[in-house]
Amino acid sequence: MKKLLSLVLALVMMLGCASVFAEEAELTELYKSDFTAENFGGWFGNNCSIALGDEGALVISGRTAGWQTANIVCPLKANTEYKFSVAVYQDALDSANFKISAAQNDANWISTEPSAAVPKGEWTTIEGTLTTGDFTKFVLYVETDDDPEFNKIDFQIKDFTIYGPADGLAAAE
Numbered sequence: 001m002k003k004l005l006s007l008v009l010a011l012v013m014m015l016g017c018a019s020v021f022a023e024e025a026e027l028t029e030l031y032k033s034d035f036t037a038e039n040f041g042g043w044f045g046n047n048c049s050i051a052l053g054d055e056g057a058l059v060i061s062g063r064t065a066g067w068q069t070a071n072i073v074c075p076l077k078a079n080t081e082y083k084f085s086v087a088v089y090q091d092a093l094d095s096a097n098f099k100i101s102a103a104q105n106d107a108n109w110i111s112t113e114p115s116a117a118v119p120k121g122e123w124t125t126i127e128g129t130l131t132t133g134d135f136t137k138f139v140l141y142v143e144t145d146d147d148p149e150f151n152k153i154d155f156q157i158k159d160f161t162i163y164g165p166a167d168g169l170a171a172a173e
Contacts, residue, residue, distance in 0.1 A: 027083055030168050031074065033058070033160035046071045046141065057089065057158040066146035067101070074162070075170040076102075076138040081131045083163040086142050088118045088126055092153035095119050097145040100128055104135035115145050118155075125159075136170075 034041045035058040040050060043058060047068040053059040060069050076082060084100045097115035104110065112128020132138060142157050144150035162168075 026165065027163040028166045028168070029161060030082075030164050031160075031162040033072075033086075033158065035158070040070075041072075043070045043072045045069075053156050053158075055158065057087075057156040059154065059156050061154040063152055063154070065151050066144040067141070068151075069141045069143050070157070071103075071139050071141045072160075074138050074140050076132050076162075076164075077168055077170050078132055078134045078136065080164060080168055081129055082168065083127065083129050084112065084140075084161070085125060085127045085163070086160040087123045087158045088116075088142060088155060089121075089123045089157075090118055090153055090155040091121050092155075093120060093149065096150045096153055096155070097147070098126055098142060098155075099145070100126065100130070101141055101143050102130055102132070103139040103141075104133050105137050106139070108133055108135060111143075123158075 035043065035052055036056050040058060043050065048060055049062040050070045051059045058070055063069065086100060088098050090096050095117045098118050099111045099113070099115045101109060101111040110130050112130060116124070116126035118124040118126070144153065
């Protein structure tokens with residue numbers, strides 16, 4: 001009886017994992033940054049300076065607050081879950097906390113939680129999910145925690161990628 005119960009429990013656990021993998025497989029790459037494109041691929045500095053760095057990275061400098069960083073307006077859909085990934089590099093502090101955020105209709109801010117620690121001198125991939133609200137405009141960005149120690153550091157980003165449902169981008173207006 002114990003063997004049968006163990007087998008049933010193992011099958012239930014495998015089916016649970018299979019559904020998680022099935023959900024993951026349904027995500028489509030909707031966007032990947034290309035900072036070498038004209039106008040940095042649509043990214044712009046929000047109270048900071050941006051420049052092209054090595055290996056197609058975007059350098060963000062001249063910040064005085066955590067939210068001051070490069071932004072991009074992205075045609076996301078309302079009430080939809082997205083997964084985000086970005087490689088971040090900083091060489092100012094032993095470690096600094098970063099997160100991916102969105103301003104919805106120029107307010108209503110949401111961020112991936114928890115923040116991810118990026119060690120000094122290492123490209124570190126941070127990931128997270130966000131579910132958009134019932135809004136029509138979404139501005140995405142990578143920011144530091146709002147901490148006086150983090151607010152002024154320069155950093156770089158590359159490979160900013162958005163995953164979501166295959167129909168996860170809104171039609172251009």
